[in-house]
Amino acid sequence: MIKIALGQFEIKPGHPDLNTNRMLEMIQSAKESKADLIVFPEMAIPGYLIGDTWEQNAFLRDCEYYGKKIIAASDTIAIMFGNIAVDWTKKNTDGRVRKYNAFFTAYKKNLIQSPASPYPFIIKTLQPNYRAFDEERHFFSLPKLADELKTDIADLTSPIDLCLNEQTLRIGCLLCEDAWSDDYTFTPLALINKNHDVDLFINISNSPYTLGKNNKRNRVFSSHAKSNNAPFIYVNNIGIQNNGKTIYTFDGSSTVYDANGKIIAMNEPYTNQLNIVGIPLEGEPSLPAIKVNEDTDIANIYTALRYGIKNFLQDIHMEKVVIGISGGIDSAVAAALYASILPPENVLLVNMPSIYNSNTTKDLAQDLAKNLKCLYTIMPIQDSVDTTVNQIKTTPIQNLSNNTTFYLDVSSFVTENIQARDRSARVLAGIAASFGGGFTCNANKSETTVGYSTLYGDQSGFLAALADLWKFQIYDLAYYLNQVIYKREVIPQETIDIVPSAELSSNQCVDEGKGDPIKYPYHDYLFRAFCEHWNRATPEDILTWYKEDLLEEKLSCEKGLIQKYFSTNKEFIDDLERWWNLYSGIAVAKRIQAPPILAISRRAYGFDHREAQNGAYYTAQYRALKKELLK
């Protein structure tokens, strides 16, 4: 039995000084608890998502400096931690200095080296380059080093020997992705275990929360432990990290799997926690399995959103928010969500009616504010909108090449967008600055997918906390907030029941049931196929499935919807092309200028889902299919 402390802590990316202080505190506690070894996450000192800060040599030297402080603290305890490792004598493939994503083991103030490695640290073998991950951009991977040294990669990954508590343990060291090798040419676990009898695997990670990922990890890592007949310890960090456009939460959930693959310890998610676990080694009696909560999806989502928002507000030093509430579902959910995080006097709800807003929604906005007991105000926009429309219509435009003048016309569509911008860029931005806070963007993922929003209008704000949730998840969250968080109807049931509508013209009247052009029960799933499916669906795929009557099954939407919504092939195709054109066209332009999005799904817009403003494209096969179906 050895006592291992799982050092799950909140990493502040780009702040080695703060991270090191937290680590030193945890090391002190672990020493006091007589732990043999303390393990910290991958990149514990620098943090992980720091953009191109890796190109600042002063920052790299600083990480080395703080790394030495951690090593110096290893007098009476072994310490494992992730840090950037720099070889100042060699080049990266970008021509800058050589950097490794490295796993350090320090004991008695010395680093412990793997026998055949040229360096006193273990180098990451598998570097992810999908979603938000850009490791090849900055770090030199172990396969590249093996090539350069003309060495067998297995020699460079061999386990380290660590003498703890009077026994020598052979430890296999893994960095995050190294234990997720299904899609790679190398299988680090097999390489490590090739010629060695590993006593224990330790995986240090810096792994963002993604809906459904924890269940999968438990399956994969449990199987690693079992098939290698050795305990497997996973240490992950908490906190939030971002790459500008996309903000990730890190849930920690550090876990110990015993040699049978049983989970015998798990840190609380999203909690700073030094968890000291006695690990039974070969021949020692095993510990009972612990129960792992299978939270419902929406509870997990709420926890991640709450943590992400709370931490983001702290990081940008924002204590107050302003939320425009229309009486509709998205802004109501945003209000209830923020009001569950901030004190009510720091949440200012603003209703901004024009002539197109119904008494129904105005009353619902007021009810919501009362239920949440937040600050509330009503700032009508009609006068200002009229002023803008009149100013544009009545100010002469001079043509200076022929000295004539003319006037611009303002269409009703243009007036819709003027209203949206008046609300956000004029009222909310002005109020937020006066109130000393920021204003929120309440967009959901469905409208973000097709740009059903106004730039500098409802598409603006300091954070789009709900923009990785489909409309059906917004409704789920509404129920969850009422039933579980508030335990009363803070979001009025009528807000849930009315048709979702922008109320920007007389064609969008909720009382007459005139709502959004998005048919959420179908389009939520269609849009999801465009952006979240593993093999991204295009009109060619959709039309093929439609033709083969497989569409509802492939999209996992309700049966019968296609027939309900579309009576002819032409109607179906027109609808498909309408949304695909928007998704690939103007919606990209809007996403380029959208606020940061809090990531929940396996594919969030922004840096996670990279895109170019190249316009819609239809393959030759799609065009042939379409022709056939329209014959």
Place this chain on the structure above:
Amino acid sequence: MIKIALGQFEIKPGHPDLNTNRMLEMIQSAKESKADLIVFPEMAIPGYLIGDTWEQNAFLRDCEYYGKKIIAASDTIAIMFGNIAVDWTKKNTDGRVRKYNAFFTAYKKNLIQSPASPYPFIIKTLQPNYRAFDEERHFFSLPKLADELKTDIADLTSPIDLCLNEQTLRIGCLLCEDAWSDDYTFTPLALINKNHDVDLFINISNSPYTLGKNNKRNRVFSSHAKSNNAPFIYVNNIGIQNNGKTIYTFDGSSTVYDANGKIIAMNEPYTNQLNIVGIPLEGEPSLPAIKVNEDTDIANIYTALRYGIKNFLQDIHMEKVVIGISGGIDSAVAAALYASILPPENVLLVNMPSIYNSNTTKDLAQDLAKNLKCLYTIMPIQDSVDTTVNQIKTTPIQNLSNNTTFYLDVSSFVTENIQARDRSARVLAGIAASFGGGFTCNANKSETTVGYSTLYGDQSGFLAALADLWKFQIYDLAYYLNQVIYKREVIPQETIDIVPSAELSSNQCVDEGKGDPIKYPYHDYLFRAFCEHWNRATPEDILTWYKEDLLEEKLSCEKGLIQKYFSTNKEFIDDLERWWNLYSGIAVAKRIQAPPILAISRRAYGFDHREAQNGAYYTAQYRALKKELLK
């Protein structure tokens, strides 16, 4: 002598159908001109910057389909072209289908294979992963394949034998980065030439314009030709490509270097051009060198800007623009630039004075409009700004937890930003929609670096065409527009002479010489060191250079400025920290929501310069230095 056609054409990224049609037209012309071989750029069929569209299998199949059309056209001419190559039986490291960035050679309707390669195409060896490049994210590189096959990489890169005009040529095939190997472990040129006597090297590229890159390429590629004693042909595309946040121009400039390294042919930059060149082979008389224009920097910049703007407008189907003109330098340059691209009746200039705008600048705006003979209007904002300020100040805020009310105060700083948003999000956006166009963002790189702008105000627009130019380059461009493009003073000299000022408060009065807080002659160069220097400078580097009296030299700014601007160490440090805090803090938040930026420099903001919203950081060494200097 063989006749090679350099197929330099405008690639439309993400549109294989259009690209293939253009290629087929050029192939037809080349056949009519009896060329032996036609060479197209890298990724000629799909285009290169297409975000994660590579994850759409339907798109990949479409690229294969169009590739076959090109191969079918090779009956009487050899064709070399770049395309994505898919191995549907293997996996990429992201778990999706295996994709190669490939170089195809087709002749007599067959593909010509390199002897030891398992595929009928050449695979890119060096995949760039810096700046805007993300090749490891999608493409499986040749070194990885060599590892997988346990083959020597040299075997996989061996030249192809192509029998043309009754002689067999041994051709070394390179994809773009393969010829820029200084920073890599592999040197493809050396590998190709290892056991073979190569007659000719052909490099197909998809290489964006960067200020100063063409001169460097001519040095490097000329040296390749000379040291290998073989002609070297470089074929690059034209057009624009983007990855959302950043837009690149591609200048083509396809070039033929003879076996002595002399440039014997070069395509016109930014021009669709089938250039048919007779290439002297070993023993044949050499051709005279052609003169390569060494354009001045600002002429190059103007050409790139003009081309980029013109093409971007076409791509997004925008024919008209609205430009807010203040009488200041940035908007004047923007107006003169756009007016040199679009007909004057499609350019609407708008002056939007408040009480803080001087007669000086109002008159200058009018003079500019008259000089350019564009459309012009004056839409004052003071009434609307007063309305907004009053509405916010006089509307009661209800506290629904205790049923009290209070009022918000609107500070003069908040009023500054209200003015900026009123101009852009209210007036310009409304006018642009009514006019049927977009409005421009006139921000330069200096203010973009430190966020000296208002979000949803002057930071907004459909394109930030000048945001990769430092303030000194804006002035250079003003002179260039007057002297070379218009050959008269369209930008009034007084606009160039007055202090740059936002005119948003009485503290920013141009008539009293009260301008921006940015001291451009020094800060332009300081900011450039933060973001454009190869090893990115941080306060630690700046303070070290300051202490050692090396700062002006390291920054390449004017001598004597530091002494002129700062009388004490404290003043210097306060200034440094002020800008570093902004650069790493609020400016990141603003850049996240900024419009796309047209890239000119070696490091443009956006996708080229990745960053996280992590706040400012100061290294331990910086803090020690600062302490020492403030002692």
